[in-house]
Amino acid sequence: MTNKIWVYIDHFKGAALPASWEAVGAGLTLANDLGGGVTALVFGEGVADLGQQAFHYGADEVMLADDPTLLDYRSEPYAGLLAKLAGDSAPDVILFPTTSRGRELAGMAAVDLKSGVLVDVTALEVEGGAILATRPIYAGKLFAKVGCSAKPELITLRGRAFAKPEPDETRSGTLTEVEAVLSEDEIAVKVLDYVQADGGVSLTDAAVIVSGGRGVSNNPNLEPPGDLDEDGQEIWRAQEGFKLVGELAKVLGAAVGASRAAVDAGYIPYANQVGQTGKVVGPDVYIACGISGAIQHLAGMRTSKMIVAINKDPDAPIFKLARFGVVGDLHEIVPALTAALGEKLGK
Amino acid sequence: MKIAVCVKQVPDTAAQVVVENGQVSWGDAPLVINPWDEYAVEAALQKASDLGGSVTVISMGAENETEALKHALAMGCNEAALISDPALEDADNAAAAHALAAAIKKAEAELVFFGKQAVDTDTGMLPGQTARVLGWPAVTLVAAIQELNPDMIKVERATEEGRQVVESKLPAVVSIVKDYGEPRYPSFMGIRKAARAEIPVWSTADLGVEAPAAVVKWAALSSPPKKDIETEMIEGADAGEIAEVLADKIMAEKVL
Ligand SMILES: Cc1cc2nc3c(=O)[nH]c(=O)nc-3n(C[C@H](O)[C@H](O)[C@H](O)COP(=O)(O)OP(=O)(O)OC[C@H]3O[C@@H](n4cnc5c(N)ncnc54)[C@H](O)[C@@H]3O)c2cc1C
Ligand SMILES: Nc1ncnc2c1ncn2[C@@H]1O[C@H](COP(=O)(O)O)[C@@H](O)[C@H]1O
Numbered sequence: 001m002t003n004k005i006w007v008y009i010d011h012f013k014g015a016a017l018p019a020s021w022e023a024v025g026a027g028l029t030l031a032n033d034l035g036g037g038v039t040a041l042v043f044g045e046g047v048a049d050l051g052q053q054a055f056h057y058g059a060d061e062v063m064l065a066d067d068p069t070l071l072d073y074r075s076e077p078y079a080g081l082l083a084k085l086a087g088d089s090a091p092d093v094i095l096f097p098t099t100s101r102g103r104e105l106a107g108m109a110a111v112d113l114k115s116g117v118l119v120d121v122t123a124l125e126v127e128g129g130a131i132l133a134t135r136p137i138y139a140g141k142l143f144a145k146v147g148c149s150a151k152p153e154l155i156t157l158r159g160r161a162f163a164k165p166e167p168d169e170t171r172s173g174t175l176t177e178v179e180a181v182l183s184e185d186e187i188a189v190k191v192l193d194y195v196q197a198d199g200g201v202s203l204t205d206a207a208v209i210v211s212g213g214r215g216v217s218n219n220p221n222l223e224p225p226g227d228l229d230e231d232g233q234e235i236w237r238a239q240e241g242f243k244l245v246g247e248l249a250k251v252l253g254a255a256v257g258a259s260r261a262a263v264d265a266g267y268i269p270y271a272n273q274v275g276q277t278g279k280v281v282g283p284d285v286y287i288a289c290g291i292s293g294a295i296q297h298l299a300g301m302r303t304s305k306m307i308v309a310i311n312k313d314p315d316a317p318i319f320k321l322a323r324f325g326v327v328g329d330l331h332e333i334v335p336a337l338t339a340a341l342g343e344k345l346g347k
Numbered sequence: 348m349k350i351a352v353c354v355k356q357v358p359d360t361a362a363q364v365v366v367e368n369g370q371v372s373w374g375d376a377p378l379v380i381n382p383w384d385e386y387a388v389e390a391a392l393q394k395a396s397d398l399g400g401s402v403t404v405i406s407m408g409a410e411n412e413t414e415a416l417k418h419a420l421a422m423g424c425n426e427a428a429l430i431s432d433p434a435l436e437d438a439d440n441a442a443a444a445h446a447l448a449a450a451i452k453k454a455e456a457e458l459v460f461f462g463k464q465a466v467d468t469d470t471g472m473l474p475g476q477t478a479r480v481l482g483w484p485a486v487t488l489v490a491a492i493q494e495l496n497p498d499m500i501k502v503e504r505a506t507e508e509g510r511q512v513v514e515s516k517l518p519a520v521v522s523i524v525k526d527y528g529e530p531r532y533p534s535f536m537g538i539r540k541a542a543r544a545e546i547p548v549w550s551t552a553d554l555g556v557e558a559p560a561a562v563v564k565w566a567a568l569s570s571p572p573k574k575d576i577e578t579e580m581i582e583g584a585d586a587g588e589i590a591e592v593l594a595d596k597i598m599a600e601k602v603l
Pocket of ligand 1: 212213214215216218219258259260261262273274275276277278279289290291292293294295296297300310311312313316328329330331360382
């Protein structure tokens with residue numbers, strides 16, 4: 001491989017995560033400064049099409065490892081292969097999307113390569129030929145500029161922090177097939193089963209998020225079924241409330257988020273939690289319904305481009321970050337907003 | 348079975364964190380066990396009690412950083428060890444992974460639990476990296492343990508796309524996520540025992556390691572740029588009117 005900038009294409013069952021193409025975009029920007037083109041790494045089984053897509057997004061070389069042992073991501077065969085390829089060809093930089101797979105793979109390969117990882121980076125600059133990366137720490141309360149003095153530098157990029165290039169189907173490049181490094185009996189981990197989550201828009205990729213907090217259960221006008229105990233009634237009320245949140249999300253093509261209070265009270269699964277101990281998100285629009293705006297919640301969504309808050313309490317801290325705020329009962333405002341936006345968006 | 352759990356001491360998540368003279372400062376906010384690591388301690392204690400084993404809690408930090416260890420002892424861990432050495436002051440993740448791996452060996456553990464991520468540096472690197480240094484498989488983001496015996500572990504992993512069931516040989520490194528279940532509170536007895544505990548300090552010499560020099564360099568710290576947000580409160584006669592005005596304003600920002 002002649003390119004010095006590599007990008008790992010993270011995918012799930014052959015579908016690339018959008019952040020993988022954003023990483024290709026970031027790689028092309030680096031290549032402008034550092035020279036050469038971008039090499040995409042595609043590991044899996046039956047994933048040749050991803051190689052073609054990588055060309056469309058701007059890579060001019062693809063290294064494809066297509067092997068039954070690589071069907072599902074597993075750290076041992078993936079990290080072993082990546083370290084072998086990088087050891088042989090000595091790239092300067094390997095970019096990854098900051099997905100759970102990307103993070104783990106970068107870390108483990110870095111140990112083999114005796115190098116370091118710049119994790120969950122939101123901006124890259126080149127200064128005198130060296131890369132300086134910006135990364136939020138302390139849940140975004142601070143920013144650190146970090147660099148890596150060894151090569152290759154492994155860098156994981158936060159989703160939605162870098163622009164995705166426009167794909168161009170006429171583009172192609174050089175595809176090189178590479179071999180897996182481990183055989184099945186050398187791999188300690190076996191994947192037995194998969195229970196896919198119920199679809200919906202992924203929080204970390206979402207351009208719009210509508211979130212609900214403890215306030216979602218606070219609708220005294222609803223009459224829960226008589227056979228429920230107090231907790232059951234609260235959860236029932238909250239689920240009715242989350243239906244309103246869900247309907248607004250649907251009209252906007254948005255993902256549904258939640259505060260930890262809503263998750264801990266059993267209103268909605270943990271997978272929906274936004275915040276320091278949940279998902280860190282950065283959508284274009286974040287609509288917070290019945291969320292007070294605790295520091296740990298803000299940590300997960302403060303980089304949203306525009307925040308809209310609906311809360312009964314005029315002093316709720318969430319309003320300080322909001323572009324638009326409504327003091328009122330979410331159970332009235334949210335359905336009315338769903339209707340109004342639905343009409344304007346022609347839905 | 349000997350089980351280890353790795354915990355980090357961090358500033359409380361509610362702390363106001365700022366840059367002072369180029370250094371991170373969290374004022375007088377308390378230092379606590381990394382919240383993610385409480386789930387790992389819970390898992391370690393449950394599995395030790397299921398299998399009849401003991402739990403050693405390990406933390407790397409400055410000489411006096413024993414709060415997280417004491418919390419884990421108070422929850423019920425049997426032994427604690429602090430890895431502390433001036434040579435590790437500037438350790439990056441890879442260097443830390445070498446030190447933790449050596450301590451896990453010294454504790455003779457065959458199964459080691461980690462949290463998902465440290466809430467100060469937010470990297471989430473150490474479970475995988477420590478496994479790699481040990482040459483053990485990494486079974487990360489574990490939401491539930493379905494089966495565990497001295498040879499193997501079978502778990503449900505919480506991934507972006509859903510639950511993945513995987514099985515691994517032991518020894519292994521396991522990282523635990525919040526879905527695992529609420530961590531127990533320290534008991535009164537536990538707190539008293541932890542307060543009296545003498546926690547051994549392991550230097551790099553005690554561990555017989557020379558951690559690699561740090562390659563990740565921190566060039567500068569800064570507070571996030573103050574966003575000038577002008578909050579516009581939307582008012583109206585009723586919900587319908589408010590929603591209509593709000594919808595128009597949102598559309599006018601051309602973000603949808
Ligand atoms: C270690 C640690 C980690 C944490 N991590 C997270 C995290 O990742 N994410 C997170 O969110 N939190 C996290 N928290 C919890 C956080 O501190 C808050 O407790 C939580 O965010 C509060 O959730 P809430 O805003 O829904 O609830 P509350 O703070 O109870 O706020 C509810 C809001 O709803 C409003 N309201 C009530 N009824 C209505 C109505 N009918 N219409 C409109 N508004 C209404 C109220 O005025 C209030 O402002 C963490 C805490 C700790 C200690
Ligand atoms: N200094 C430390 N001492 C012991 N364990 C640690 C330390 N730092 C991190 N860990 C463990 O590694 C996990 C991931 O941390 P990190 O990779 O730093 O985000 C944490 O949840 C802890 O279980």
